[in-house]
Amino acid sequence: MADLARLAGVSVPTVSRALRNLDSVLPETRKRIQQLADEHGFVANAAAQALRGKTARKIAIVIDFTSAGPGRASPDAFIFELLSDVAHALTIRDFEIALCAREPTLERYERQFADIGASGAIFLGQGGQHLLLQELAARFPIVIYGAALPDALYCTVGSDNFAGGEMVGHEIARRGRSHVLLVGDPETDQVRLRFEGVRAGLGTKAQVEEVPVRGFSYDEAHVAVRERLRGGASPDAIFGASDMLAMAAVRAAKESGLSVPDDIAVIGYNDIPQALAFDPPLTTVREDDHRAGSLLVEKLMQMRDGARVSSVRLGVLLMSRGT
Amino acid sequence: MADLARLAGVSVPTVSRALRNLDSVLPETRKRIQQLADEHGFVANAAAQALRGKTARKIAIVIDFTSAGPGRASPDAFIFELLSDVAHALTIRDFEIALCAREPTLERYERQFADIGASGAIFLGQGGQHLLLQELAARFPIVIYGAALPDALYCTVGSDNFAGGEMVGHEIARRGRSHVLLVGDPETDQVRLRFEGVRAGLGTKAQVEEVPVRGFSYDEAHVAVRERLRGGASPDAIFGASDMLAMAAVRAAKESGLSVPDDIAVIGYNDIPQALAFDPPLTTVREDDHRAGSLLVEKLMQMRDGARVSSVRLGVLLMSRGT
DNA sequence: AAAAGTTGTGCAATCGTTATCTTGTATGTT
DNA sequence: AACATACAAGATAACGATTGCACAACTTTT
Numbered sequence: 001m002a003d004l005a006r007l008a009g010v011s012v013p014t015v016s017r018a019l020r021n022l023d024s025v026l027p028e029t030r031k032r033i034q035q036l037a038d039e040h041g042f043v044a045n046a047a048a049q050a051l052r053g054k055t056a057r058k059i060a061i062v063i064d065f066t067s068a069g070p071g072r073a074s075p076d077a078f079i080f081e082l083l084s085d086v087a088h089a090l091t092i093r094d095f096e097i098a099l100c101a102r103e104p105t106l107e108r109y110e111r112q113f114a115d116i117g118a119s120g121a122i123f124l125g126q127g128g129q130h131l132l133l134q135e136l137a138a139r140f141p142i143v144i145y146g147a148a149l150p151d152a153l154y155c156t157v158g159s160d161n162f163a164g165g166e167m168v169g170h171e172i173a174r175r176g177r178s179h180v181l182l183v184g185d186p187e188t189d190q191v192r193l194r195f196e197g198v199r200a201g202l203g204t205k206a207q208v209e210e211v212p213v214r215g216f217s218y219d220e221a222h223v224a225v226r227e228r229l230r231g232g233a234s235p236d237a238i239f240g241a242s243d244m245l246a247m248a249a250v251r252a253a254k255e256s257g258l259s260v261p262d263d264i265a266v267i268g269y270n271d272i273p274q275a276l277a278f279d280p281p282l283t284t285v286r287e288d289d290h291r292a293g294s295l296l297v298e299k300l301m302q303m304r305d306g307a308r309v310s311s312v313r314l315g316v317l318l319m320s321r322g323t
Numbered sequence: 324m325a326d327l328a329r330l331a332g333v334s335v336p337t338v339s340r341a342l343r344n345l346d347s348v349l350p351e352t353r354k355r356i357q358q359l360a361d362e363h364g365f366v367a368n369a370a371a372q373a374l375r376g377k378t379a380r381k382i383a384i385v386i387d388f389t390s391a392g393p394g395r396a397s398p399d400a401f402i403f404e405l406l407s408d409v410a411h412a413l414t415i416r417d418f419e420i421a422l423c424a425r426e427p428t429l430e431r432y433e434r435q436f437a438d439i440g441a442s443g444a445i446f447l448g449q450g451g452q453h454l455l456l457q458e459l460a461a462r463f464p465i466v467i468y469g470a471a472l473p474d475a476l477y478c479t480v481g482s483d484n485f486a487g488g489e490m491v492g493h494e495i496a497r498r499g500r501s502h503v504l505l506v507g508d509p510e511t512d513q514v515r516l517r518f519e520g521v522r523a524g525l526g527t528k529a530q531v532e533e534v535p536v537r538g539f540s541y542d543e544a545h546v547a548v549r550e551r552l553r554g555g556a557s558p559d560a561i562f563g564a565s566d567m568l569a570m571a572a573v574r575a576a577k578e579s580g581l582s583v584p585d586d587i588a589v590i591g592y593n594d595i596p597q598a599l600a601f602d603p604p605l606t607t608v609r610e611d612d613h614r615a616g617s618l619l620v621e622k623l624m625q626m627r628d629g630a631r632v633s634s635v636r637l638g639v640l641l642m643s644r645g646t
Numbered sequence: 647a648a649a650a651g652t653t654g655t656g657c658a659a660t661c662g663t664t665a666t667c668t669t670g671t672a673t674g675t676t
Numbered sequence: 677a678a679c680a681t682a683c684a685a686g687a688t689a690a691c692g693a694t695t696g697c698a699c700a701a702c703t704t705t706t
Contacts (some may be wrong), residue, residue: 077597101414343694348654
């Protein structure tokens, strides 16, 4: 930048101001400097800018990769649908995207965001860090895709998990089924709400059993459901907290000689593209990920501008298909 | 870092040296400082390190989101598997990750990488930019997941697409089928190689038809294959250039009253998790995405260190399953 | 016992950019 | 003509870490 300043016959700060289009520089000088910068392919050093504390057009996206590693499961497929939508919404707004992993403490998050110079963060899933996020939200602009917890101080965007669960419960009841397996990680806030919804939708007569699975692991769900079916349980319906879990349940049911949906109904959640490709097409609860993605970004933008924003619960739709 | 120095009763430079494990610090002091840093969740400011040391620990990951938008298709599911692996490999090496969209020109890429201060880039797919990448590689450290093109000057990691295709060809021939539909985007380098492999594996007697589809769109493939089947073509095997395309083909075949695999065999590529969940389980070519992910990162690290690196073609495996 | 080597630590300068303060000049007011 | 006001641009001091060099405290050698 010093070279550029010499070339333009001005001081370094002036070049800095000119490149950032501040109106404290004579328009004609500004233009001259910008043109010079273009010619010489000059780009301001990002590290220095970050160090100096420039309010960057950069957003951190936090995904839980902790389960990742050799022989591990990737995050649930739906997260990637969402990532793709959020990334698109940020890109067209000319924001940089920093992909971050889940951190264990408040300090680590703060430090990391400061480090990379992000001016906001989008969490794709609470990852069971509700309390931590409560505190973080007070100090840094964040929006979270996930469950709308009643005491949340942070802004969430997500489907109405309880209502979605309720629809599933009604559907199962409507089909005259009454012995239900709930497959998923009960420690995940969204999943817990969905389960509660299903119970509420079913009413009190139904018999409900949970099949706990860590995270959204297809393999684990597959094994767990198979064991449960072999273990004498004879449910006539299964709810998978995500489509992948539901697919695992279908597989386990078929291996146990059950026919889907005649002997046993299976319903998933999210309506990922593969749900329709499944055979028979998976009955599932559709979430509008496109809308969720752009809303997450929109909310964060408002927050950056200092506005107070409220959480959004998006409507859901039961797609009754083949299972 | 100043706080830490005060806490440890040493100077700032000593803390810096201790955290980087330099042996110029008394091992016992070093340990004490590291422990203190851990307790307080201290992480050195990356921007400052980059500024002083000129070695930014930041890598750009380029994904083609251009097709993204309302009512659009996301990138192929396999790309996300890969992203997850690459992100994991970078995170454990303590690198920052910047997610970037595909750009149309060389200058735009250079500008963007300089802008965000990345010290290398990983492309998840060539995206048909072979020539552009040739030039870019000469000026900036990049590795590419994709096809190993014979004249490539850049470093690629990917499956042996031709060999994978050949296996598919052999399998189809082994099953006594001879009229094959090739579904996929022939302008994608990897897909082109797979198609060539299939033709080679089939031999000259077989009748082969291409069903061109832009990108990896499930819907487009579904419609295209259905139209083709209705249009009088009566193939007895279909190769989908990705698992999602194969699933679309299965759907189309069933809708046309064909039974899979008796009337028509369907084979995919990638072995995404959903392939096994599919019913019947999808016959497909397995790529080792975990290994590809860590190799991509490894190669880039070597390149950053100034080493010359060669491309890698990973072996593939035909998973003959239900289709 | 003095000189020479080792070793661990502190000091000060540095990376490139930007916020703040200051200076100088042109413009407008009385 | 004298003074206040606006405005553009320069000077300076951070931001948080790293690095060469100097220095002190010990060991070892002669």
